[in-house]
Amino acid sequence: MTDTILARDLSTALDAWPGLRVLSLDCFDTLLWRDTHAPQDVFGALGAPNAHQRVWAEQRARGTATLRHHRNEVSIAEIYAELAPNATADARAAMVAHELATEARHCFGFAPVIALMQTARARGLMVIVISDTYLDREQLGALIAHAAGAPVRALIDRIYCSSDYGVSKGEGLIGKVAAQLGVRRDAILHIGDNRAADLVAGQKAGVHALHLKQFGTTTEQRLRLEAATSAMIHPGTAIGEAADVPAAQPHRAAIAVAEPGIDDPAERLGYTTIGPVLRGFADWIAREAATLRTTCTGRVHVLFLMRDGHLPRLVQDAVAPDGISHAIEISRFTATAATFETEDDVTRYLEGEAGSSADAILTQLLFVPAEIAVMKRGLPAQGAHAALVKAIRAPHRMARILTRSRAFAERLCGYLRATVAPDASDTLMLVDLGYNGSVQNQVEPVLRRALGVAVAGRYLLLREQDMPGLDKRGFIGARHYDANTLEALCGNVAVLEQLCTAAQGSVVDYTADGHSVRAANAIKGAQSETRDAVQRGAIRYAREAVTPIVRASPATDIDVQRRAAVSVLARLMFLPMPDELAVLDQFQHDVNLGGGEVVPLFDRAIAQRGLRQRGLFYMRGSERMYLPAELHGEGLAVKLTLLAHKRFGLALKYADFIDRTITLPVLIADGRTVDTATITATPTHDGYFVAPIPISDCRYAIGLQFGQLYEWLQVESAVFMPVDRFLSDRQRAGAEEVAAVPTLEGMEQAGPHLFRCEDRAAFMMIPPPPRADARAMMLAVVFRPIVARDAVDTPPAGSARAIMEVAR
Template sequence: MTHNAIRANALHTLLDMVPPSITCLSLDCFDTLIWRNLNAPVDVFPDLGLPGGSIERRRMAEGQARALAPHLRNRSEVTLEEIHAELVPDNVEHQQALVQAELDAEARHCFAFAPVRDLIVGAKQRGMKVVVVSDTYLSEARLRTLIADVAGADLLAMIDQVFCSCEYGIGKTRGLFAHVLKETGLKPSEILHIGDNLTADVSAPAFYNINAVHLQQFSLETLQRLRMEAAAGTMLDSTTRNTHPAYQPHRAQIALRENDDPVYAFGHDVLGPVMSAFATWLHDEAEALEKETGKPVKLLFLLRDGHLPARAFTALYPQWADRVKEVSISRFTAVASSFRDSETINRYMMPWLVKNIRRPISKATFFTRQLLFSDEEGAALTEGKTMGEFGEDILKPEHQQLIVDRSRAFSRRLVAHLHGEGIDDGDTVMMIDLGYAGTVQDAVEAVLREDMGLTVAGRYLLLREQLRQSSDKKGFFDTRNYDYRAITSIYGPISVLEQFCTVGLGSVVDYAADGTPIRDEPGVKGAQSDIREQAQHACIDFVRETGKGFVRPPRSDNHDARRRGAAGILARLLYMPMDSEIAMLENFAHDVNFGTDAMIEMFDPASADRSLRRRGMFYTKNAMRMYLPGELHKHGLPMNMTLFGMRRFALDFAKDEFNVDAMQLPIQIFGGGQSSAETVGAHRTADGFYRATIPVGRGEFTVGIFLGRLFEYVQFDEISFQPVDELVLEAQTPAHAIIEGMDEVAKGLYRIEGADGFMVVQAVPAEQPMLLNLVFRPIVTRAKPKLESIEPAHEAVDEGRRAAA
């Protein structure tokens, strides 16, 4: 045979390609026969429990032992005892305890890969010899014990010989296969070796003319994604790789995926493990609630975002299918049914009024529809009014009574809908959704208790309650397992997940008398719906095969491991998207689902580019974007890692921390009959652009910029004014510039004829202190700009305020 590569999902075909001359199947052990429920081999080490974390110290001890082995023992391989002797020297008892702890950890996290088990069974049925050849610090006896422990004694009995590098003092690349040939008495042409390492399992046996096949566990993209999942999970939860491993219980199933279409791979590898873990948790929560209440539990998955979780749950637990109800309750209908009295109306209205009391009402349709006024009534209530004035009208008794009457009628229609879906009075129900504060449950629970006598619990994928409610709520990810900042960091861009969990229906805005949902027209494009349905199909394929690849599940395969693995998947998707995911999402839009037909583009890279050029990285700290990491993806992983870090840990960076590489820009300020020559610092933003901010008071000052002294060609992206107290992109007002000795050769691009070329921005009267923004990119410099530290931006702002005063 030639040196071939084979994917894990094709292992079942391997023996059919083996010529009769091959009589021995040789297998690598780790990541071939025995896999771990973890991202990397070092993720076993947290179980050692060393103070301050075990991974780094355990790795250093092994490195030290290997460095000493040639000199002290005349061999290149080491044993587990020798490693731990370096880790805790002069304490034999502690060494022995750590050795046992590591063996116990391997037994807890390892599993036998089912396709390789099947390969061994097939080889024995063909009368072939089976050997294991492993680069390992475990002795043969210990490796045999591990195989029996995780794969069963029957599988171990089919393995004829085991070759461990530590017992021969050399690894595969240094000559272990010579011992294999000698002790088996076989010719190289009679052996087929398979393993996951190209050097150790292909090049090394090939040196002895042994047939070799490379087991490709994952594609390069999948490997990258798995690495980033472990990194994201570690950032999200500081216990990961400290006291807990980076769990990845989905590795085996991903390796066995056959369909390489990017959308299918996303649904299978990303959505699948998250929905499978969520469904398993929901099942256990439902059983616990049944035990607590003594009643069967009906599972109410809230459409629309509850659609994929419902499908996943039913696929994993088909015996519960008759209790799974996909009910059409939106935030809009839940709130509309909840206005029982003036208190509930006022509790709904007050947060909006307090924040916007003096502003003109800009959401008339939303507010008035939510309060159950017709469009004509809403127009009359809001025309020409501020939010405060609108609120005063709503407080009038006649309006309050109208809202209460209409809300009670609305709740009767909602109850009819639930009756039609098989929910009976007195039932125990579990409301299930992606989350995030249980707003629907908060609004409708009292209605369900009073009108139907229901016992209500809420279970969510992500629960982020800013203020704790008295309701029975839990989240698969909530503050029982993560700090509030971690939950908030996931919550920010969560709309990405929503797009793949929903169903192609419009948002429910009312119910007919018999409870039939009345919906808006769905606003999502056909192409987006097609991608969503393909991804959901792949997700359900994963869920149905949960556990595929295990001969027997590893002992660490529990709720905690699956939650941690799912958290890494979700955080990676939200902050470290892959190229294929960006391509898939680039034309997606988000339905805001508030009883309106509003659609928001998922992300706008051009807008993010413009913001970065004009404001620099600091703009991302508080940018309220739908999927900012997707917009920043083209700028590389470091930028998204910075964003994730800032949001995960609520890091209190000021703008000054982002201001580096200050270029001194020569300027002249004119005003009040005087002028002064100065320099102003321009700070690097992105894509080679710089930003300078110049205080101009309330428009008393005209500014001249002597660009010719520095540049032959310069490109301007922005020349604008903005208030000192509103350092945001949206507050800008374009400024008019007069140029002298400069020629605009393309839009925003200027050729400056000589060192005397300049630009003047004229003063514009304003009611508050203003800044002049100059965002430019040097194209060809005339003289090297001077780079030095300058006064922090807040001092420049103070100067502007003083000048304005």
């Protein structure tokens, strides 16, 4: 018979032992759960004392009890006597009451255990609680009533606390209780979450015992990483701010019940990670809509912007099935296309598109393919953007843009009239993932002018790039997080977008009778099937999130949900789990501009190349869709470094990552002469070094005298690139690189990238590449020492003629 039980199996826990007379339960993390990662996290919400002071006081109290009274168990009164030795008894009593009230606010009854208690009472069993706690019987009973409700407290016949007896369960408390009850020990079943204190101690006392296994190993790690991420995102409470728990995890209960039964990894990702983020967002949206209804004269229409608003809307409908929401297709493309009222509007658009392609610009300005082809044919190779702007601003073309844009705006408004039918006094509440509210920025003036409506934007994540003064709020926004945190969360948001989107192309126009016109969907069917499974899991979580939670005061704590959502989202973005990456491995990201552009969500080979070539500095400026996924396999330290850099906006330079160097001797040949020099190679990642060697205008061949230093080494890569590209903060692995073609003298290749140097004279000769332009070039060689040469002497002079021949 197993001695472990999962939460989902608690309903049958009594069936294995006929003749039971007593159901004994642990309290914390069995009957009462907290909405935090660890018990001590609740202390973070105390304010005064702070969490560290509270922990230190308990440690001192236990030490005092051991020395003076030969017991390890203490009361909460003894703890506060150590914490505030000079306070009055009334002041300490108030502090104790404050802690108990804080515990009650963050504790809840675990529904599967409560159902088990009800079954036990229905079968005539006595129900008792045995807890290792610094609370006494009355205090613990009151906490259960305040947290889970009086009906739950009424199910309990007796409560036994270690602080009352001076011994813990591991020290024999369960046996003492069994003796007091006066029943056969094999008529008692004890269940608790601590294997040592509940299972082992219960069996030692002679009673039946079960270990309530809350989570599997992978889940424990994921929750632990969430807590670690939260500690970096929420590093502390500033003076004057309301205190809150540092690692909120209200989703623990639902995950404990459901996750063991979810076999599909994609559905599991949706349930355990995407669901908790969007459930908190849904509760906040419901509250925001209710607030708007109290201030607006007309109706409030909740409009989820497609495509990224697809899953948030499904979650919203699952949470509030009686609410009315609409799926509205307004993309950045259509919102922008409807805004060209004047020539100044077109000019402002062009000013912000200097780096965009001619096709994207002209399509956005509503030129048709034949017109685009004509305009592109006349563009020069140099100064193409300026020439394009001049061509666009020709009077006949400008008139065409303005006329088409006004017609486009009329079609967009017709689409809204057909879909929503707003009155002039109504408010359109635009709901989206975020992150700048660009659609709202563009379309709000159009809607106000044409429909006479007010517009309010509500976003999961809001990080505005300017201050437009519009009605915008973010569930995760500047009211709660600094700019660095918001920027960090936006950096890898593509993964969330792809999991939330609808399986349809982006809207590019509207028909005269009020229907949307979409571009073709560029995403493959397999990705859509995976996404559907993720979305099923998220919707299921939304429906079940509060089912295992029994509270005396069921009001939703939006602040706790927000902190939990940020922790879950940041953990997925920066510390993804292997099973999550397996789900996302084949995902592609389609850019929502109506052009069908598709890019891989992540590519681990690019990250490994970047790290070995530039080290951790590579992460500083790397522009990747989901960089932490690419860093998987490079160690937790690398990903934590990335998180810290992004979260705190660390202004680090390349030199800050260098703590040792290698002086590498090289030969420099120009076809006539050979000179010697040394190059400083700097560490990158995983034991690799990079040697950057200037070659001017592709004039010099370079001989790397590895034999002087090493018997064995790895050469990862040797590439030529412009000097300014190598020195740039904005890294693009592989960009503007030309692979070197080396020859070996006294070196042999023993395997992929692995080389043996026969003697100290061995070297690798690399001729320069063909000259492409006037930019200064350099050779970047990435290598890793394996076996150093014992004695480093002056190498034999060698044949200058041989070196010259190799150089040629």
